[in-house]
Every structure is written in structure tokens, then in C-alpha cells.
Amino acid sequence: MKAIDWSNIGFGYRKTDYNVRCRYSNGKWGEIEVSSEESINIHMAATCLHYGQEAFEGLKAFRGKDGKVRIFRLEANAERLQNTCDGILMPQVSTELFRNMVKKVVELNKDYIPPYESGASLYIRPLLIGTSAQVGVHPASEYLFIIFVTPVGPYFKGGFSTNPYVIIREYDRSAPLGTGRYKVGGNYAASLKANQLAHEKGYSCEFYLDAKEKKYIDECGAANFIGIKNNTYVTPLSTSILPSITNRSLQQLAKDMGLTVEQRPIPEEELSTFEEAGACGTAAVISPIERIDDLERGTSYVISKDGKPGPVCTALYNKLRAIQYGDEPDTYGWVTVLDI
Numbered sequence: 001m002k003a004i005d006w007s008n009i010g011f012g013y014r015k016t017d018y019n020v021r022c023r024y025s026n027g028k029w030g031e032i033e034v035s036s037e038e039s040i041n042i043h044m045a046a047t048c049l050h051y052g053q054e055a056f057e058g059l060k061a062f063r064g065k066d067g068k069v070r071i072f073r074l075e076a077n078a079e080r081l082q083n084t085c086d087g088i089l090m091p092q093v094s095t096e097l098f099r100n101m102v103k104k105v106v107e108l109n110k111d112y113i114p115p116y117e118s119g120a121s122l123y124i125r126p127l128l129i130g131t132s133a134q135v136g137v138h139p140a141s142e143y144l145f146i147i148f149v150t151p152v153g154p155y156f157k158g159g160f161s162t163n164p165y166v167i168i169r170e171y172d173r174s175a176p177l178g179t180g181r182y183k184v185g186g187n188y189a190a191s192l193k194a195n196q197l198a199h200e201k202g203y204s205c206e207f208y209l210d211a212k213e214k215k216y217i218d219e220c221g222a223a224n225f226i227g228i229k230n231n232t233y234v235t236p237l238s239t240s241i242l243p244s245i246t247n248r249s250l251q252q253l254a255k256d257m258g259l260t261v262e263q264r265p266i267p268e269e270e271l272s273t274f275e276e277a278g279a280c281g282t283a284a285v286i287s288p289i290e291r292i293d294d295l296e297r298g299t300s301y302v303i304s305k306d307g308k309p310g311p312v313c314t315a316l317y318n319k320l321r322a323i324q325y326g327d328e329p330d331t332y333g334w335v336t337v338l339d340i
């Protein structure tokens with residue numbers, strides 16, 4: 001294992017030894033290549049550079065108390081990438097190729113998987129880009145699929161805690177029939193200004209309403225919204241949000257804990273009725289919400305009255321983390337275990 005101060009690494013890029021690559025040309029995927037290069041050499045007219053033919057994924061590997069490595073919901077990430085490929089006309093990466101490449105890159109960089117005690121993990125970033133030249137707006141005929149990894153620190157350094165959010169109406173992240181449900185770079189470019197605005201105003205993150213009516217809750221930055229009330233787990237049903245794999249997993253765990261799960265449009269005003277709320281995603285599992293301010297309307301929806309995470313979010317967070325680290329059984333087959 002590398003000599004890294006694992007508990008202070010934060011969430012940034014840190015070089016590891018290898019990445020894995022696979023190229024698509026003449027209608028088929030080639031062999032998996034191992035590379036120690038951090039850069040790529042592509043044509044200046046590549047479709048990923050001009051027309052946004054770019055997709056990515058994000059998943060994590062965790063080292064358990066037993067020393068084994070667990071990759072969380074690899075197949076679900078492969079499936080989501082396949083949907084994204086269909087959405088922006090890129091060739092699908094099969095689940096088998098995705099699995100082989102993820103396992104390979106994790107094994108090759110096993111010295112960078114943080115130890116159990118650190119609470120850190122190995123972030124896995126698959127990236128698919130159109131590489132052949134086009135000047136007209138058309139899909140590429142050649143593609144490059146790369147997976148790199150980087151160790152990331154525990155999201156909650158000072159412990160699991162709440163954060164303030166702000167509703168931003170000046171910018172939309174995605175349109176109802178746009179690409180919000182796909183994990184493509186353009187959605188994130190569209191979110192940068194809103195995110196900057198939220199930070200300038202002293203908030204942890206921006207909060208989006210639906211782009212058409214500005215009436216319903218869409219997403220909290222790059223995470224899904226979840227609200228808890230009356231023993232019910234409520235999360236938005238919307239065509240413009242990314243189907244979060246963490247959210248899907250938490251819905252199952254909430255059901256197991258005896259909660260009712262509702263996936264439906266959530267009007268903004270309903271925010272005043274939640275006992276707990278959170279932003280969920282791979283980075284933090286759940287980032288509990290302290291309050292959501294609507295500056296235009298002069299409303300502040302205070303979710304956590306004492307500024308602390310609520311009991312349901314805490315229980316869900318602990319349960320999912322325990323499955324990821326192998327402290328609790330993996331009843332649903334979410335985890336790929338590597339003995340490395």
C-alpha cells in the first residue's frame with residue numbers, strides 16, 4: 001500500500017499507476033489495453049470536443065475490515081452507461097467489458113485502495129468519448145473507453161453533517177426531454193454557473209426546480225433529492241434527473257426498514273413538510289440537508305431544526321456504508337468482492 005495520508009486526501013484527482021482503455025472502430029470493441037499515461041492523444045475534430053459525445057460514470061471500491069475489496073453496484077453503473085450511450089448515439093459498452101475493465105483497473109491499482117480504518121475509498125471513473133473527426137453534427141465512428149481510478153477521502157471529515165441549499169431559478173441543468181437522465185458532460189457544464197452562484201451566496205450547493213414549470217423539485221446539485229416524513233421516503237419522479245444508483249439502493253433499504261417509498265413529482269411547497277431530507281449520490285451516500293432557501297420568494301424551508309442529521313437518514317447512511325465496507329451482509333448482490 002502507498003504511503004498516503006489517507007484520512008486527509010479529499011475529493012480530487014490523484015495520480016495512480018495505471019488506467020485501462022478499449023477502442024471501438026469498424027463497428028466493434030478491441031482488446032483491453034493497460035496504460036500508465038495520464039493523457040490521451042485525439043483528433044482535434046473529435047466529436048467529444050465539439051458536439052459533446054462524451055459520457056462518464058462514477059462508482060467506488062472499498063477495502064473491508066477483512067482486507068477484501070468490494071466494488072459497489074458495478075452492473076447498475078454499466079446499465080446506466082448503456083442508456084447514456086443510446087441517448088447520445090454512442091456504441092454500448094457491454095456489462096461484461098465494463099466489469100472486466102473495472103476489475104482490472106482496481107486490481108492494477110490495489111496499492112491505492114485506502115485502508116478500512118480511514119473511511120476513504122477508491123473512486124472509479126469510466127469515460128467514453130467519440131474520437132473520430134466530424135465537422136457536421138454527426139456521431140463519431142470511433143470511440144475510446146477509458147477507466148481511471150483515484151483514491152478519495154471520506155466525504156464527511158468532521159462526521160456526518162447537514163448543509164444549506166439554495167433554489168436557483170436563473171439556470172436550468174437540463175430540459176424535460178433533454179439529456180438530464182444521461183450522465184453526459186454537457187449537463188455538468190450547464191450546472192457550473194448555478195453552482196458558482198450558490199457558493200457565492202454561502203450555500204453548499206444549488207437546488208433545481210423542474211425546467212418547464214419551476215414548480216417541482218428536480219435535483220440538488222449533482223445528487224438526487226430524498227425527503228422523509230410520516231415513515232415515508234419521497235423522491236422526485238422526473239425525466240430530467242439522473243437515475244441515481246445510490247437512491248435506488250436507499251429505496252430498497254428504506255423498504256426493508258418498514259418505510260413506504262414514493263417516487264412522484266414533489267411540489268416546492270411540500271419541502272416545508274419534511275422531517276428530514278438529503279442529497280444522495282456516490283460521493284457522500286447521503287448529504288443531509290439543513291435548510292433550503294428560496295431567495296426570490298423569501299422563503300426558508302428549515303428541515304433540520306437542531307442542525308443535525310435526522311434518525312432515518314442516519315440509519316440509511318450507516319446501513320448502506322456497512323454493506324459497501326462488508327460490515328453487513330450483501331443481501332441483494334450489490335457488491336463485487338475482489339480478493340486482492
Ligand SMILES: Cc1ncc(COP(=O)(O)O)c(C=O)c1O
Pocket residue numbers: 058219221222223224241242243244245246247280281282283
Ligand atoms: C446529476 C447527478 N444526479 C445524481 C447523482 C447520483 O447518482 P449515483 O447515486 O449513481 O452516484 C449524480 C452522481 O453521480 C449526478 O451527477
